[in-house]
Amino acid sequence: MNDRKLxxxxxxxxxxxxxxxxxxQAQDQSASQGAPAPxxxxxxxxxxxxxxxxxxxxxKACAFNASVMDYIRDLVKPGMTTGAIDTLVHDYTVEHGxxxxxxxxxxxxxxxxxxxxxxxxHGIPGPLVLKDGxxxxxxxxxxxxxxxxxxxxxxFIGDVxxxxxxxxxxxxxxxxxxxDALEPGCKVKEIGRAIQKVAKASGFSVVKDFFGHGIGRRxxxxxxxxxxxxxxxxxxxxxxxxxxxxxxxxxxxxxRAVIDESDGWTAYTTDGGLSAQFEHTILMTETGPExxxxxxxxxxxxxxxxxxxxxxx
Ligand code: MF3
Ligand code: CO
Ligand code: CO
Numbered sequence: 532m533n534d535r536k537l538x539x540x541x542x543x544x545x546x547x548x549x550x551x552x553x554x555x556q557a558q559d560q561s562a563s564q565g566a567p568a569p570x571x572x573x574x575x576x577x578x579x580x581x582x583x584x585x586x587x588x589x590x591k592a593c594a595f596n597a598s599v600m601d602y603i604r605d606l607v608k609p610g611m612t613t614g615a616i617d618t619l620v621h622d623y624t625v626e627h628g629x630x631x632x633x634x635x636x637x638x639x640x641x642x643x644x645x646x647x648x649x650x651x652x653h654g655i656p657g658p659l660v661l662k663d664g665x666x667x668x669x670x671x672x673x674x675x676x677x678x679x680x681x682x683x684x685x686x687f688i689g690d691v692x693x694x695x696x697x698x699x700x701x702x703x704x705x706x707x708x709x710x711d712a713l714e715p716g717c718k719v720k721e722i723g724r725a726i727q728k729v730a731k732a733s734g735f736s737v738v739k740d741f742f743g744h745g746i747g748r749r750x751x752x753x754x755x756x757x758x759x760x761x762x763x764x765x766x767x768x769x770x771x772x773x774x775x776x777x778x779x780x781x782x783x784x785x786x787r788a789v790i791d792e793s794d795g796w797t798a799y800t801t802d803g804g805l806s807a808q809f810e811h812t813i814l815m816t817e818t819g820p821e822x823x824x825x826x827x828x829x830x831x832x833x834x835x836x837x838x839x840x841x842x843x844x
Contacts, residue, residue, distance in 0.1 A: 579747040580772035586814060588678040589747065589774055593812050593823035596673040596680030599623055601828045603671075609663045609689045613645035616669060617656030624673055632672035632679055632750050639796065644670040644683075651780050651788050651798040651806040652741055663689030666699060668808045672750065679746050681776050682824035683810040690840040694783055695805055698735055700836045702781040702807040705729040705737075705758075707832050709777050710813060713769060713820040719754050720765025726758045726779045738780035738806070740788045741798065745775045746812055771817045778810030 581589065603619050621642035624631045631642030639655070646654035646668040647661070654668075661667060670683035685699045705726040712725040722743070730737045742764075743756030755764040758779040769775070784804030791797035800806050814821040830836070 579745070579752070579774065580770060581747065581774060581814070582772070585678075585747075586772070588676055589680070589812070589814060590823055592673060592675035592678035593680035593682075595627065595629060595675050596671055596682055596812075597824045597826045597829075599671050599673060600669070600682060600684060600824075601826050603669065604684065604686065604826075604829060607661070607667065607669065607686050607688070609661055609665075611661055613647065613654065613656040613659045613661065613667070614641075616645055616667075617641045617643055620669075620671060630674040632674050632681070636750060643672075644668070646670070646797075646806070646808070648805055649800045649803050651738055651782070651800060652808060653796040653798050655794055655796055661688045664691050664695075665689075666691055666695045666805065666807060668806075670808075670810065677748050679748070679750050679812075680824055681746055681750070681778075681810060681812050683778065683808055684829055685807040685809060687836075687838060691838045693838075695807075696836050696838050696841075697733060698781055698783050698805050699807040701730060701733040701735050702779050703809050703830060703834065703836065705779045705781060706777050706809045706811065709758075709779070710811065710820055710822060713813070713815065715769070715771050715815055715817060715819065717769055718765060719756055719767045719769060720760060720762070722777055723757045723759045723761055723765065727760050730779075730781055733781075736782045736784065736786035738782060738786050738788060741778075741780060743776040743778045743810075745773065747774050769815045771815055773815045774812060774823070775815075776810055776812050778808060780806055780808045782806045 602623050633639045634642045641656045644653050645656045646652050647665055665688040666685050668683050668685045672681040708729050709722040709725040712721045737759045739759055745752040745754050754767040756775055782800050782804050784802040787801040788798045789801050811822050812824045814823055
């Protein structure tokens with residue numbers, strides 16, 4: 532099996548955009564990480580190959596996380612702040628006895644990420660008021676009985692431009708195309724290959740600085756899942772029992788990102804172009820991928836996005 536390690540100066544696998552040595556390297560090297568491992572699980576097995584009982588743990592966490600997405604989706608409206616989204620997510624999660632994973636994660640102070648327009652990812656909920664025409668990616672991660680479920684959707688605020696619809700559609704289609712490209716024992720690079728093909732056909736670009744990731748009893752672990760064709764991590768094999776995310780960030784202009792110096796998190800497109808993203812947590816099974824974060828009411832595979840005004844017209 533391919534066991535290549537990240538170098539200290541490589542971008543960290545968590546997607547922070549920081550160097551590995553400044554981010555998760557120390558944590559990855561320490562044995563006492565995260566929630567206590569259940570019997571029969573080696574704490575440092577990485578990537579985790581989950582047994583049936585462990586897969587059930589992930590199913591529950593991901594189903595709960597999807598229910599949070601179903602809860603907030605229709606509550607997100609013009610005139611509300613991104614901070615109000617965070618409050619809804621926080622309170623719903625805590626009232627159900629679970630934990631928002633981003634709260635306190637490496638200094639992140641909120642219970643979800645809200646990334647508006649030219650924000651690629653890791654937008655921090657706050658006083659920003661959502662207005663007609665905005666697109667906002669809401670990225671949710673819950674911890675349920677020690678297991679992590681992670682997903683995101685890009686939502687339309689009122690009527691949005693044709694370009695906003697197109698880039699949102701592209702990121703959704705790219706994610707599903709990557710899911711459909713998976714089979715047990717395939718390589719990670721199939722994901723980036725599928726995503727790039729969809730992006731290229733739409734004339735959009737794929738963000739290179741932030742990856743999908745293995746997930747389980749930790750938020751971010753191996754495998755690293757680049758969304759573009761890339762050889763460094765691409766030869767890692769997706770074995771039955773592995774859980775990971777696919778979360779392509781697609782930009783209308785350049786793929787280049789810059790992180791806000793004042794907060795250390797918010798990643799913007801360098802040209803101010805729009806960025807859209809969807810994310811699911813996937814389990815590779817013996818027979819193919821199982822999408823664990825499917826929602827009841829959100830866009831399903833094959834969904835066709837439209838702006839509300841174009842529906843009325
Ligand atoms: N949910 C994001 C992901 O998909 C990670 C957010 S980490 C945070 O991996 F600290 F920015 F919240
Ligand atoms: Co993720
Ligand atoms: Co996420």
